[in-house]
Amino acid sequence: MAFDAQAVSDAAAEGISRIGKASTLEDLRAIRTQFVGSGSVMTQASKAIGSLPADQKKNAGKLMGRLRADFGRAFGAREADIRAREEAETLAAQRVDMTLPVNRKPLGARHPIAKIMEDFEDLFISMGWQVSQGPEVETEWYDFDALNFGPDHPARQMQDTFYVKGNQAKDAAGFVGSNMVLRTQTSSDQVRALISRGVPLYIVSPGRVFRTDELDATHTPVFHQCEALAVDRHLTMADLKGVLDKVAVAMFGPEAKSRLRPSYFPFTEPSAELDLWFPDKKGGPGWIEWGGCGMVNPNVLRSAGIDPDVYTGFAFGVGIERTLLLRHDINDMHDLVEGDVRFSEQFVMGE
16 A cells, blocks of 8 residues: 555545544444554555655654544543543442432341350450450360379260360470360460460450360350359459459349359369359249359469469469350340351340
């Protein structure tokens, strides 16, 4: 194709004219392909410049540069106009009238166990205590030995504990456990806190624990505990009782109260069963076993390097699931583990 200045000028003018009439971005792309694409008059003319005599190439190049610049400016301006118009139309189409009633699809509900664990944490934080979290896969030393469980204690047997590793394991603090287990109680985290944070210490340890129970109406192999530990100078059972009464009121209302019955636990001495009294939803109050508590056994303090002649402590633990069952009059543990959203939707977030 020979270079024809008039033909290429007319083609550029026609393209610019059609750009001004384009109404969509698709139209604009089609015009660009037709007038500056590989088979267009303008592209062929550019290629033909190479065959012109030397004295004509300069003027031909200038002409092509000007025509392409004019075409590009017209294309860019029209493209911006169309994009702005299309965006405005899209925004107008998506406009929401906030005064209209909304039929929103349900988004599910938080599980009540997660909410009640936060209630425990908020209560202790309000008293100035710290929240402590430990690993769920634990060494036997932390889970049993440091808590004064003897090597022949029944809780260490396979029928109660999930053993996950049979060889010795050493943690970051250098303590060796003969086995790794899924922790059977959050008390293991209390020993970690005594070692890492020192005393005085006031912590609450909510978390998930594991025991080889069958799932039935009142038991589950995976459940949650909230255990608390205070170690300081001159702490007594009176301090423990005061905290327990405060926890009972926070969980079950202003009429709730606690009482202690003598018992035995390896990690506390003296030890007590924790009973709870509150007006139940059937109209009759009654004493119900809620958890265990006591003064920290001196052997537990020694295992963490704490002098029991200087410091004393108290500890208690309650089951999260049991608290939830009692507070909301739930009769079957299956409701807590089956994941039916209709169950969770019954609980108000602010409770």
